[in-house]
Amino acid sequence: MAIHSSSQHTAMAEINVTPLVDVMLVLLVIFIVTAPLLTQSIKVSLPKTETVAPSQETRTIQITLNAQGELFLDQQAIDFENLETGLKELVKTSPELATQIHADENTRYAQVARVLAVAQKAGITKLGMVTQAE
Numbered sequence: 003m004a005i006h007s008s009s010q011h012t013a014m015a016e017i018n019v020t021p022l023v024d025v026m027l028v029l030l031v032i033f034i035v036t037a038p039l040l041t042q043s044i045k046v047s048l049p050k051t052e053t054v055a056p057s058q059e060t061r062t063i064q065i066t067l068n069a070q071g072e073l074f075l076d077q078q079a080i081d082f083e084n085l086e087t088g089l090k091e092l093v094k095t096s097p098e099l100a101t102q103i104h105a106d107e108n109t110r111y112a113q114v115a116r117v118l119a120v121a122q123k124a125g126i127t128k129l130g131m132v133t134q135a136e
Contacts, residue, residue, distance in 0.1 A: 060128075061096040065121070067113055069106040082116065089124035100128040 065085075066074040073080055075088050093099055101121055105114045121129055 060098045062100045067105040067109045069108040086120045093125045104132045
């Protein structure tokens, strides 16, 4: 019959942190070694030239939606049914057409989404939403 002492059945109250410190130091060394490799870039001396104006001038149009739901294309009132044809005509005259949407903050999201869909369907690729800084 074996005699057990009470010290063998008590829980160990100490935590061995040596393995944790070893792992953290290895990770730190890996980070120190790889960090300069990630930020290294190729140095290139670029030639100097005169500035040149762009070959095509980009025309910017404005689509405005007010709080009452009224729609304006370049300050001219237009209805949703004629918006697509109006935008298609503008795209034909200027293929690099940039469009800015000015929507009142009280305008329903459904109306703004409808305008965005019509603009995409008309072939407009450059589209921006105009906001104000707080």
